[in-house]
Amino acid sequence: DSGVTQTPKHLITATGQRVTLRCSPRSGDLSVYWYQQSLDQGLQFLIQYYNGEERAKGNILERFSAQQFPDLHSELNLSSLELGDSALYFCASSVGGPGNEQFFGPGTRLTVL
């Protein structure tokens, strides 16, 4: 157990809908990261937050957004869902300094029908 928690574990929804994925980092970690794992794109970095502020962006679509709250938990919002958004979404956390080891949660498996 990495200490990173994610809810829900599974999510099934329809095209055009909006969903929210939730992540709680390990105790003491200030940075939260979101990654997407799909069959065609592999594992991709989406976005990073550090102590409530956006720190880095990767291949995150305009339809996706995230935030980190004062208690350090984070949410990833996915809207206008398409079939291609079906994937495993991981949250990771780290202490926050440069080059720190990241620890991954169990993931949320999203299926868009």
Add this chain to the structure above:
Amino acid sequence: GIQVEQSPPDLILQEGANSTLRCNFSDSVNNLQWFHQNPWGQLINLFYIPSGTKQNGRLSATTVATERYSLLYISSSQTTDSGVYFCAVDYGNNRLAFGKGNQVVVIP
């Protein structure tokens, strides 16, 4: 962007055999991690190894940052070692770029 290449893509091992997985990366990096993704999809941290050599039980890893590669050694493989092994490099601002993985199957 940075390229991360892992080889071999697929590997079938007899239980008890040893193997070496390789990760090449195209640019200098701040950090390198090895993960094992188990059949349930969980990413398990194996090594945090920006340089040098580390050992953990039957697994060990070596990163030669100046030559832009890392190796993961599995000795005396067991069926529980099956899964996908990922190399990930920090290419700046703690963003991890992952390779496509090494799919390992250990047969009894």
